[in-house]
Amino acid sequence: MKKPVVFFDFDNTITACDTFDGMLPLFSRTKRWITLERDWKKGRISSRECLAGQLQGLSLTRRSLDEYLSGIKLDPCFKDLLGLLRLKKIKTVVLSDNFDYILKSIFRNHGLPNLKFYCNQLSFKNGRMIAGFPLSGPECRICGHCKTRSLLAEAAGDEPIFYIGDGYSDSCPARYAQVVFAKGELSRLCQKRKIDFLPYRSLRDVYRYFNTRP
Numbered sequence: 001m002k003k004p005v006v007f008f009d010f011d012n013t014i015t016a017c018d019t020f021d022g023m024l025p026l027f028s029r030t031k032r033w034i035t036l037e038r039d040w041k042k043g044r045i046s047s048r049e050c051l052a053g054q055l056q057g058l059s060l061t062r063r064s065l066d067e068y069l070s071g072i073k074l075d076p077c078f079k080d081l082l083g084l085l086r087l088k089k090i091k092t093v094v095l096s097d098n099f100d101y102i103l104k105s106i107f108r109n110h111g112l113p114n115l116k117f118y119c120n121q122l123s124f125k126n127g128r129m130i131a132g133f134p135l136s137g138p139e140c141r142i143c144g145h146c147k148t149r150s151l152l153a154e155a156a157g158d159e160p161i162f163y164i165g166d167g168y169s170d171s172c173p174a175r176y177a178q179v180v181f182a183k184g185e186l187s188r189l190c191q192k193r194k195i196d197f198l199p200y201r202s203l204r205d206v207y208r209y210f211n212t213r214p
């Protein structure tokens, strides 16, 4: 049997909180981010529109962003789980609808510079942050970086697909996974859409799953 590929969502799956959503109440100039979030989840606007609008509404220097990011913690079992999967020679890929600058900083801060990830782009121009979506799926409104697009590209050899996530944007790629680990909003969405999933509370549960298998 082919080795599986394990895909991780980033925010609130690898990290102990939602890094981007956590920034919004702290640094937004107005409450517009709330309306954008609601409109996205109702399908009225795409993830790209939502994220670009929310980013535009932030009042935050690169320095205060770095400071905020330096306080972000990971799920306590993430590194152990990575080690276990590496030992079993199972490929791991991170699929995020957050931004490259944020993922890179957090992985660097935690001594994990070599993880493979796909996400959106963040650039700084005249003190402002600008969103870029080079990996969007033209048809997809759920993710800005279409996670399904990257997932199918990374598991193109028909490897069994494992997906671990917690949020609305994970409902796009979860449809293509053989095994879904879900918590939070993703588990509610899977229930509603009749997608089989294994509930998990933290990555410790996922670790146990892989540890008890050959």
Ligand SMILES: [Mg+2]
Pocket (backbone or CB within 6 Å): 009, 010, 011, 012, 013, 165, 166, 167
């Ligand atoms: Mg998440």
Ligand SMILES: [Zn+2]
Pocket (backbone or CB within 6 Å): 137, 140, 141, 142, 143, 145, 146, 147, 148, 149, 172, 173
């Ligand atoms: Zn998508």
